[in-house]
């Protein structure tokens with residue numbers, strides 16, 4: 001607890017990122033991982049081996065980019081760092097103790113960037129009812145001639161989450177325009193992955209499952225706001241035991257259905 005408070009105080013992030021709660025969310029992921037790591041293990045193994053298969057498709061290995069790398073639980077970091085000349089870990093926030101984990105890789109750097117390109121401008125219109133919410137136009141690395149490999153790892157469904165919670169709290173925008181923002185951000189990320197140079201791997205959760213003690217699914221929530229994931233047929237599916245009971249609820253598990261596509265592009 002003390003370490004978490006210290007990390008919160010020591011990590012640098014912009015006012016919008018802090019206001020939307022990205023930092024405690026990231027620190028919370030690490031704490032949950034520590035509590036339920038055995039339950040996460042199959043998901044982590046699936047992610048890592050799918051990423052390695054995606055990496056095998058790269059004939060040239062100059063630069064690799066990990067989008068949503070965060071704490072890197074789900075990324076085979078040693079293998080990627082050994083295979084590529086340069087690796088960039090992109091995340092909206094890098095808790096300061098996470099930087100410690102990657103310090104031993106001399107060719108790995110962390111970039112704190114909002115991959116949707118909307119968070120800053122959304123923050124400034126969040127309490128103004130008459131102002132339109134921004135459209136997402138990700139441009140990072142699009143013109144990078146050295147980029148050979150990109151992984152979007154457990155990021156896609158997360159992109160609208162913190163902005164949506166923040167907007168709902170501000171009460172200035174309708175549920176309809178907040179949902180439209182969420183769909184736009186997800187669609188823009190998929191289009192962005194298509195536009196990137198080099199090979200691309202996509203791993204994302206697509207559905208939240210609420211499961212009772214009899215192992216019955218009692219509720220399903222679509223995490224992509226009705227958007228259909230293209231290339232689904234080329235992917236693999238598995239369950240991520242994200243929050244086994246009583247982690248988030250005394251009578252239910254909250255799991256995720258995950259899709260991984262080693263050859264997204």
Ligand SMILES: C[S@@+](CC[C@H](N)C(=O)[O-])C[C@H]1O[C@@H](n2cnc3c(N)ncnc32)[C@H](O)[C@@H]1O
Pocket residue numbers: 022026029068069070071072073074075090091092093113114115116117119153154155158159
């Ligand atoms: C579920 S976590 C991914 C798991 C992560 N690979 C790990 O092992 O901890 C989602 C990550 O996406 C990041 N993220 C959320 N919105 C983002 C945005 N707009 N731009 C960049 N990263 C974002 C979060 O900070 C978080 O680290």
